Amino acid sequence: MAKWGMVIDLDTCTGCQACTTACAMENSRLPGENWQDVLFYHEGKYPNVQLKWLPRPCMHCENPSCVSVCPTRATYKDPEGGFVLIDWNRCIGCKYCQVACPYGVRFYTDEKAVVQPDIRTVFPSEEGRQWDPPWKGPQDDPRRGIGIQPHGVVSKCTFCYHKVSQAPAGVPDLDEDIPELKEYVPACVRVCAPKARFFGDLDHPESRVNKLIADHRGTRLKDETGNKPQVYYLSGGASAAVPSLRAVHQDKA
Template identity: 90%
Template structure:
């Protein structure tokens, strides 16, 4: 995934689309947009930073999972969750340097707790009336049961069905739009792109090369598969620590 920070307007359409596509609880934002302040008074600017799961090439969350519930998909490189194996130990939450994992069995992030409005009789977190048909607990797809950790799947249930050999998944190509991740498909300013880095002709490869794409906290060795563009200026990509220190909301 490639995210152009110069184009992103912080509208949070990605957050909303992801929540609807993946039946997320309010506040459980797999596609989060972090807001923070930059500069000093009186020259203070409100900034924003979109932050999905990085689906790392070398994910620390996988190496610490005692039950192998978190794993790398051998075909597409996705980092996925097996709800059937997760014991809710939260080791993966601690190991992830990006803060993109969620454990929602505790107090609801947003009140009132909507789980009481749409309770589930199947041992899951809730049963919203608008839930989608996709359900694959072995890949962390669908409404999770109690006592497990959840995370962004890059819309595996959509992307994995795309025709083989496609370089880019673009919502502007009619025959491919149903396979595009929800956050990419709804991005109004066209700030998100999704494609195959192994194909030199892919748009994501060209964007990363032309605008010197960078990866967040690359010093961790996790090798994220999300690249940020900002006119080649790496200083425009903040670290999570700098956002916390500057008044992230």
């Protein structure tokens, strides 16, 4: 049984946002409600200012706090691949999971539109969904939070479950460079032009993701929370880190 995970090489990532765009297209996301986002930070003062960035998908934690707090078991850990998924038929929209997620990767999109004009009014849905985009994909699996987000529920990155779950059993990695596997690769990984993203089975001893984590000292975001993300970051120190918000605050002051 696989335990799918992602490795993001921050020294290679160019912050181009192709992953964000691909995810939005693949999953019919509303503008600005990005399951996969790249966060930009600046540190220091002129003339020593650094611009940094951090790609941030859902971490699909091994010990997810969102799953622990869900009062209806709508959010659950899929035993088959280690995905953290949401059953939209059970979600009550209490937003406790959003509050409990240390990574801010959950979305309740019934609120005011993040990007104006509100595209929900341009492509309104008549099926209780947030909208009806003309370019939507065919996948629709509400029990796993896949498809166009309905009203009144929370959504999040699924690690492209609809693609990854179809992969042949036992493969160590899902690499877009392997022609017979590329259709199973998550959208954000497949489009990454500088090849900063890798996706594979964290439990497979031969997987490339495991080697990368071991050889390059892969680290997990906010590991102190005990959530144990299945997304690892590689950084030789030349690239991004998550700076203190207080530091940003002091800069502004």
